[in-house]
Amino acid sequence: MNIIYYLIFPGFMFITAFSLIVSWLDRKITARIQWRKGPALLQNFYDLFKLFSKEILIPNTANKTLFVCSPIVALASVILVATILWLVVFMPKYSFVGDLIVVLYLLIIPSTMFIIGASSSGNPIAALGASREIKLMLSYELPLICAVLVSIIKSSSIKLIDLANFSAFSSISGIIALIVAIICFQAKLGLVPFDVAEAETEIASGIFIEYSGLLLGMIRLTRQILFSIAPLFIIIVFMFQGSWLILIIKYVLLIIIFTLIRNVNPRIKIDQIIKFFWFIIFPISFIAVILVLLGS
Amino acid sequence: MNILKKSTLKSLWVFHFALSPCNNCDIEILDALTPRYDLERFGIQLVGSIRHADVLLVTGVPNYKNYQKLIDLYNQAPKPCFIVAVGTCACGRGVFKTSYNSPGPVDQYVPVSAYIPGCPPKPEAIIAGVVKLIKALSK
Numbered sequence: 246m247n248i249i250y251y252l253i254f255p256g257f258m259f260i261t262a263f264s265l266i267v268s269w270l271d272r273k274i275t276a277r278i279q280w281r282k283g284p285a286l287l288q289n290f291y292d293l294f295k296l297f298s299k300e301i302l303i304p305n306t307a308n309k310t311l312f313v314c315s316p317i318v319a320l321a322s323v324i325l326v327a328t329i330l331w332l333v334v335f336m337p338k339y340s341f342v343g344d345l346i347v348v349l350y351l352l353i354i355p356s357t358m359f360i361i362g363a364s365s366s367g368n369p370i371a372a373l374g375a376s377r378e379i380k381l382m383l384s385y386e387l388p389l390i391c392a393v394l395v396s397i398i399k400s401s402s403i404k405l406i407d408l409a410n411f412s413a414f415s416s417i418s419g420i421i422a423l424i425v426a427i428i429c430f431q432a433k434l435g436l437v438p439f440d441v442a443e444a445e446t447e448i449a450s451g452i453f454i455e456y457s458g459l460l461l462g463m464i465r466l467t468r469q470i471l472f473s474i475a476p477l478f479i480i481i482v483f484m485f486q487g488s489w490l491i492l493i494i495k496y497v498l499l500i501i502i503f504t505l506i507r508n509v510n511p512r513i514k515i516d517q518i519i520k521f522f523w524f525i526i527f528p529i530s531f532i533a534v535i536l537v538l539l540g541s
Numbered sequence: 542m543n544i545l546k547k548s549t550l551k552s553l554w555v556f557h558f559a560l561s562p563c564n565n566c567d568i569e570i571l572d573a574l575t576p577r578y579d580l581e582r583f584g585i586q587l588v589g590s591i592r593h594a595d596v597l598l599v600t601g602v603p604n605y606k607n608y609q610k611l612i613d614l615y616n617q618a619p620k621p622c623f624i625v626a627v628g629t630c631a632c633g634r635g636v637f638k639t640s641y642n643s644p645g646p647v648d649q650y651v652p653v654s655a656y657i658p659g660c661p662p663k664p665e666a667i668i669a670g671v672v673k674l675i676k677a678l679s680k
Contacts, residue, residue, distance in 0.1 A: 272581070281579040285551075288584055294548035295595070300619040302592060445589035457592040457619040 250339075255331030257324050261466065264327075264473035265289040267500065271472065274504045289469065296462030304455050306367030315362035316456070316463040322354040323470045330477050333405045340406035348405070348478065349393065352433065355467050356382050359442075363452035374451025377515050378442040381432055384522035385439075389429035391530035395422035395537045396482045409485035418536035423483045425530045427499070430475040431506055432518070435468065438510040439518055447512075476500055549595065549621070550675050552584035556594035558614055560647070562601025565661035566628035570598060573664035585671065596623050596671075599647050602630045602637045608644055615651045623654040625674060627667060632656040654678075 250256055268289050276283025285291075303309055326348055332339040360378050363371040395418050397403060400411035414423060432439040443451040453464055476499035484495060513521070555574075559567050574580055574587055588594055591614055603611060615622065626647050629635040634646050647653055655677070657670035 276576075276579070276581060279576040281576045282582045283579075284581050284584060288552065291548040291551040291584055294545055295552045298545040298549060299595075299621070302617070302619050443589075445587075449589035450593065453593075454590040455592055461593060 250332065251324065251328050255335060256328040260324060260327040260331070260470055260473070264466070264470040265293065267473040268469040270497075270500060271504050271507075274501060275508055278505075278508050293462050293466060296465065297459055299458040301458035301460060302455075304367055307455065308365040308367075311361055311365035312455075313460065315358040315365070316460045316467065319355040319358035319467045320463045320470075322351045322358075323467050323474075326351045327470055327474050330405070330474055330481060333409060333481055334477070337406045337409075340404050343403050344405050345393070345397070345403045345408065345482075349390070352471075352478075353382070353386070355471060356433070359452050359464070362456070363454075366455035368455050370448050371452055371454050373448055374442045374444075374454070378452055380515050380519060381435075381439060381442060384519045385429045385432040388425050388522060388526045388530040389433070391527070391534055392422040392426040392429065393482055395419060395530075395533050398534070398537050405481055409481045412484055412486040414484035414486070416537075418533040419483060421529060421533040421536070423479065425526055425533065426479050426483065427502060428526060429522075430479065431503060432522070434472055434475055434503070436503060436507045438506075438513045440512055441515050441518065444512060472503070475503070546679075550679055553595045553623075553671070553675070554586055554588045554593055555596045555598055556588055556591050556618075557598045558600075558611065560599060560601035560603050560607050560611060560631070562628065562630060566600035566631070569661045569664055570600070570627060570667060573667045578664050578668060580668065580671075583671075583675075591618050594618055594622065596625055596674075598625050598627050599631050599651075599653075600627045602634050602640070602643050603645065603647060603650065604642045605644055608650055611647070612650050623674060623678070624651055625655045625657065625670065626653050627657045627670075628662060629658050629660045632658050635660065 252258065266286075266289075269284065269286055272288070273283045303312060329344055329348055333344075356378060360375045363375040363378070396408050396411070399416075399419070400407050402408065414420065435442060441451075443453060448454075453461065456464055476496050479499060480492065480495055485492070487495075557567070557570055572578070574585075580586070591597070597615065597618060599611065615624065624647075626632045630637060631647050634640070634643060637643050655670050655674040657667055659666050662670070
């Protein structure tokens, strides 16, 4: 039964189709902001099938096992996160003690695997991208944990379903934590202004420069699934309240917020990112934790 | 037409390689990718790495310094990879036909799928050339 959950309904098949549609929404909103017509509804499916039909090239300088395995592990872990989160929404009885911790750990694995894959490719530009991705991870992880900590303290539980039933959004500390979480996920998804690790015009796709064909398709799918579950995670942790219609509106609103931030900001440098997260975002999230301990 | 071939034609990712041209063709290519012409509605987008590309846009005349780079770049691209020669120089070397520092035209070194003449070609001409390429490939 668990394998069906993982592979078919809230898992691989469902989440693939769903995340491709969500990414189409992102591209379409971007196109409308730039006053264009935008891609077709099935554009992401075409991209994915095309990448599956192309040749896979592995550089001679690469460590072949790591280079091939890292996208597979990234995709598998992100599908597992998606399955756990969607099961909380559809079948709350499958929520287990500590699944929040599992989700937080699994959300780190894609970035780690991209770093390993880039480092094993033997390309100097990929190594540059990998070093930037490491610094990016060091910047956003701590504020994100602090933001989630607010919700944990409020509901005094580490089960996702308890967090969902409590809804931390209804207080000052909850609102601060929500804003911090949105900014941290913007960095986690590698969207502009935090896309230094791939920076197409600057270091030519950075960490993904050597990937082609099926492996590139898996990386793109991983990132698209991550993009579709980031709003879901934020909703479950901070504001899982209201009817189905309100939840869907919240989900679409969060996607529009991510897309708007992506479209109205320029890319900032890695030292600016570290300063921004360590000296502005982390103190704010820490204040939120103190506020929630004081009881507001 | 099977689905894999259809999706290849619906999402052509472009890598831009300039063989030391006068930059006019490059400016027109960038023009064609701006929101005004909106090539994303046909699934065309510019990518940063040759490993991601389906189409290699070549501009300019090969010279002794860079014709080997062109061959290397074509060998590094995952197949199928189509080459489009943009501008008169890339199509047939134009006024540089008898130049002392040019060993030969682009199609002497790599197989070219489509030629878009013009000095420089307008963005509309580039889009028309890509549409002709898609039509020819879909047969």
